[in-house]
Amino acid sequence: MASLPSFPSTTTFQPEPSLLQKLSSIASLPAQKNASSQSISFHRNPLTTQLNGATEQKRYIDFREALSLIRRGTKFKSQVYHPLLQHCIDKNSVSEAEILHAHMIKTGTQEQFFLMTALVNVYAKCGDMKSARKVFDNLPRRNVIAWTTLMSGYVQNSRPESAVEVYREMLESGSLPTGHTLGIALNACSALNLLDLGRQFHAFIIKYKIAHDPSVGNALCTFYSKFGCLKSAVETFKGIEEKNVISWTAIITACGDSSDAASGLRFFIEMLKEDVNPNEFTFTAVISLCSVLLALDTGAQVHSLAIKLGYESNIQIINSIMYLYLKSGRIDEAQNFFNRLESVSMVTWNAVIAGHAQAIDVAKDELLAHRSGTEALRNYFHLNRSVLKPDLYTLSSIFTVCGKILAAEQGEQIHAHTIKTGFLSDVVVGTALVNMYSKCGSVERASKAFLEMSTRTMISWTAMISSFAQHGWSTQALQLFEDMRLAGVKPNQITFVGALAACSHARMVNEGLRYFEMMRKEYRIRPLMDHYGCMVDLYVRLGRIDEAFNVVKKMDFPPNEFIWLVLISGCRDQGNEEIGFHAAQQLLKLKPKDPQIYSILLNYYASAKSWEDVSRLKELMKEEKIGILEDWSWISIKDKVHSFKTSIQRAPGNAGTLRLLDELLDKARSHGYMTHAAMEVNNEVREEEMEHDHYSSASAANHSERLAVAFGLLNIQTDAPIRVNKNTRMCRDCHSFIKIVSSMSSREIIVKDSWRIHRFANGQCSCGEFCGLV
């Protein structure tokens, strides 16, 4: 989802001590032998004991042993069939089911009603609803169980409307539903997004007072949470008389779906206190809550509990724990889990790719972030060459990745290969594509992708509005905002960030105020950090620093670093030292350990010629042992990444690039380009500033992005844009310089710095003449 400007906020979950105690006391129990339900039912089963099979592998051999008997036409006792049928479900094998089916017919077993019902189930579970229906239609009689089996098959095979139809048939034939039937019916309603029909089933459930029955209550609980009513889900859960592990898993999942992951964890604790053993479903759900909360420690404890309970090699659990580690930025640990997997499924690939996409956001610096993104791409191409193929989850993740790391070439390539798959008609994939083009600097392609979408959600509209706003197409952004409202789609807080950003970019103060009020009054959205940020930005762009500061004073929570930075930038332009120095102090208080903040503040104080502050900051840096942030830029050309660092710029291999850079600088000067230092600092203090050379604008000529841009000019074909990534914020000098370079060379230059994207063309930048550069 696009947010603009990006004011990240993360909440971390702090587990209560009692929780940890409970978890660790359970985790320290002696390890149990594998407790998966499969092996238990296996040992109880007469045939499996008889055929001496204990693992998946051996059961497969069992089926082959049975095959010879089948060929001889030996008549089986009915209980012999059940493990064989189960085998077909486990292997998802229609062909083996057909062999059994033929054998049943040959030996006259099809007269056995229960077995044929089981066969309906087998075909349904293997995805062959045609055969399932055929067997059902040939049943000698029909009871509610048979009807329910058929309904369940349709729901599981994404045909909920047929399930509802079967329910009607059942009533007409005179059978009455049981709790199981109603549970499936409710699932069908969720899948069809039919709240009203669900309510009818609900009324039925109330009338017969069966919500306390776990098979009804569990389904009802899930039904409510799918329709966004966690409260009712919790009430239903509380009313279930004999809560089983499924009930607990249902309520934990419901909390996660309703973005109340912390409550989900509390239910998990309660479940442990009630001595209900979680199973593999519960563990995957709980670990996924931990990834939402970025609670790695808690997740690791839950995982160790899972291991104690015998789920060490459960693939689903490993998938979710791997995702948690990736999302927490612990790539090496995640890799270890990946290596331990025996078989890799689509879920695994998608967890790996989505996990790396998340790791980009938590990476300590831009270079690590870029590495995660590259790793996601590597996995994507690996998957593409394997027997499995990317699906809609993979695609939405990979487009997100391309946008985050400015991998426009790969993104376009993947887009082109995806067109024929039909996945682009998925609304999430389409929205991801809009975001990708937007973040890669092409608002035109983003807009094209948006128009090509067959359906749009509020998130799609928001992505496009934010995209227009980000690129300075304010009129289009606001027009689209109005179109969205006309289409009856309700904007959320992020949509308003887009609208307000458009206003601030175009310096439309009345419009900005109007949307701010509309958001509060009409949509009852409480202004958040980003909304205030836009308003501050708006006044700052107009040079009305006092009013910008008034916005800050009116906020009912402390401003973040982005707001102070915008204010400082404006104060630098307006020479407002009273507010500027105050903002600088607040910024330092807020981020006392951030090396980039120091270099920005040193730059600011130097521009204001406040040398005492400069010395004070440098002392502070020594005391706090804060180093100088390494300034990197990189550019990828044909899958190869070329990186540049300010301090090693004079490396011998760069001679040609450096020559071009010198030429450009000379030419720019003749076009009137001047460093800000040259404009602001008079000759007497100039020398003193040189002493602070590393932080000041005086050294901007060496900044890494200039070298990367020059390298791009030499090595990228003339009709393609030059895309540069940078790990810190651009300074004003480089911003002005690249603007001029874009017009001198008639090239489009896109620079993604650690704050936002700048698209330079014809001597202009998409961020506007002002963009919080200090």
Place this chain on the structure above:
DNA sequence: CTAGGGTTAG
């Protein structure tokens, strides 16, 4: 001896 409720990825 036949059905069911819960799971991971965007």
